[in-house]
Structures are given as structure tokens and as C-alpha cells.
Amino acid sequence: MIPANFDYQAPSSVEQAIALLESSHEAKLLAGGHSLLPAMKLRLAEPALLIDLGRIPGLSYVREAGAQVALGAMTTHAAIAESPLLASRSPLLSRAARQIGDVQVRNRGTIGGSIAHADPAADYPAALLALDAEIVARGRKGERTIPAREFFSGLFSTTLLSGELITEIRVPATTGAGTSYAKFHHPASGFAVVGVAAVVKMASGKIQSAAIGITGVADHAYRAGAAERALVNQPASAIAGACSRAAEGVDALGDHFASAEYRKHLAAVYCRRAVQEAMAAKA
Ligand SMILES: Cc1cc2nc3c(=O)[nH]c(=O)nc-3n(C[C@H](O)[C@H](O)[C@H](O)COP(=O)(O)OP(=O)(O)OC[C@H]3O[C@@H](n4cnc5c(N)ncnc54)[C@H](O)[C@@H]3O)c2cc1C
Incomplete structure (x- = not known):
């Protein structure tokens, strides 16, 4: 668990950091280090130069x-x-x-x-x-x-x-909308096996618009377009049916903890929870 040798620079401005990035094809930016350092210890990443952003003022607000x-x-x-x-x-x-x-x-x-x-x-x-x-x-x-x-x-x-x-x-700003994030935590890592974010606007007791972002299911997060379209102009009773389309057309990942099929099932369940919670948050 010891990383390969690397050089270290701590620039004091964004411009200096960009110049350092340009100076080496094997340079990497260092922020909190909570993804990069474990990857370096496992030798999944072996940057020749670490550019620490932590000394640049004005990047945290x-x-x-x-x-x-x-x-x-x-x-x-x-x-x-x-x-x-x-x-x-x-x-x-x-x-x-x-x-x-x-x-x-x-x-x-x-x-x-x-x-x-x-x-x-x-x-x-x-x-x-x-x-x-x-x-x-x-x-x-x-x-x-x-x-x-x-x-x-x-x-x-x-x-x-x-x-x-x-x-x-x-x-x-999401004034006028209800929002929610519903997550199925991986029991070991805490990362999202599935995480669903919802932004829901209501009008006259019906869903005027719904924006649904889903992480954990595919190789990158996506917008659940089919479920979003199925929710428009619908009452709350339509949420479960619409959310059954949360992973429609998506190439789901599978591993020993959660198969692709199970992830798709969770996407539908957590989509329903997120949309319901978002509606309640607005009420
Ligand atoms: C035990 C553990 C549990 C975790 N659980 C979760 C979880 O539940 N959910 C979750 O989302 N994450 C989780 N994480 C990851 C955590 O959120 C990390 O902080 C995050 O992924 C990386 O942010 P960092 O600031 O540590 O970046 P770093 O590790 O410093 O960098 C990560 C990558 O981003 C690049 N980078 C950094 N800053 C910039 C920038 N400004 N511009 C361009 N590139 C940049 C780096 O070069 C590197 O390639 C977990 C991590 C650990 C160790």
C-alpha cells in the first residue's frame, strides 16, 4: 500500500496550477485526496507530479x-x-x-x-x-x-x-419545486448502489415537470428520460408506473453484490421514493 514515487507542487493560483498541468502529461491535481490517494496506494494511479490545489485561495465557497x-x-x-x-x-x-x-x-x-x-x-x-x-x-x-x-x-x-x-x-435555485435524494447505500463502502435525485414541480395537484438523475446503475449517471416523460401531467397515483421505466434503455452494471437486474429494480423503487419525497418536500 505504498504509492510509487512522485513530485509534489503546491501552486498559489489557478494559473500556476494550469501551467504545472501543462508541464507534464503525468501530472494529477490533488484536492481532498480521498479518491486519488487510495488509487495511488493501490498503484492504479502513478502520477509523476501531484499538484496540490489546497494552497490556492478562493476555491472554497x-x-x-x-x-x-x-x-x-x-x-x-x-x-x-x-x-x-x-x-x-x-x-x-x-x-x-x-x-x-x-x-x-x-x-x-x-x-x-x-x-x-x-x-x-x-x-x-x-x-x-x-x-x-x-x-x-x-x-x-x-x-x-x-x-x-x-x-x-x-x-x-x-x-x-x-x-x-x-x-x-x-x-x-429550486424555489417552487420539491427536491429529494434517495439512496441505497452499499453496506461496506457507503457508496450508492443506486441513488436517485428528483426535482418535481406541481400544478393543480398534478406533476408539471420532473427531473430525475440516477447514479450507481450504469457506467455513469444519467437522466431517466422515459420516467420523466411518463410523470408529466400525472397525479401522484401514476408515480410507481412511471418509475418502473427508470432504467429503460440503460446498460446496467452488475457485480457480486448487486446484479444488473437488481440495480434496475432498485432504480424503479428509489425513483418512486425520491419523487414521492420531493412532492412531500414541496407541500
Ligand atoms: C471511505 C470512503 C467512502 C466514500 N464514500 C462515498 C460516497 O458514499 N459517495 C460518494 O460520492 N463518494 C464517496 N467517496 C469518495 C469521496 O467523495 C471523494 O472525496 C471524492 O470522490 C473525490 O474528491 P477529493 O476531493 O477527495 O478528490 P481527489 O481524490 O483529490 O481527486 C480525485 C480526482 O479528481 C481530480 N481532481 C481533483 N480536483 C479537481 C479539479 N478541481 N479539477 C479537475 N480535476 C480534479 C484529481 O486529479 C483526481 O483524478 C468515499 C471515499 C472514501 C475514501
């Missing part, structure tokens, strides 16, 4: 940004879980953060590190998809904003380009 809430990439899961601003403006992300790992993981792990790592069982991706969040990335050529729907691209992979780092995540 939760603040109002017009109709959105902006979070710095180095904001910890604990800060997100406890943010009064998120609680009042966009509570879904806090609900997901509260269900990540344990106290130590939440105190060190960051939202930027989590989404860059893109673990198929991570919690944030489901919430960010349901919220139609945006991810801000910066590289040598400048800054770009990536919709969450275009960010998660596969198993441990994203559309982040080499030489880019995530600086900010933006989530819309």
Missing part, C-alpha cells in the same frame, strides 16, 4: 450568483451539507452531500474532486444532472461552462480536457 448558487471546486462535502444558503435556495445538493461516506470523507473530500473522478457510484452526479447544473472549467485557452448533461461521459470519465481544471459548479 458557496455563494449566491443571480438565479444560481455557485460553489468553488474545493468546497468540501461537509460545507455543502451544512450550507444555509443551499438549504434555503437549492437544498438537493446538501441532501446528497449528507449521504456521502462518513465524517472524515465529508470533511476532506471536495465537490470538484468527486465530479472529476466520476465514480459510477458517486452521489453528486445524480443531483447535478437533476438540477441541470453547470460545471466551469479553466485551461490555458480560458474558461468554459459545461452543462452537467454533457460532463459525465463514461466509467470514471468526463468531457474535461487534458490541461483543464474545474473551478466552479453552479446549481439553479
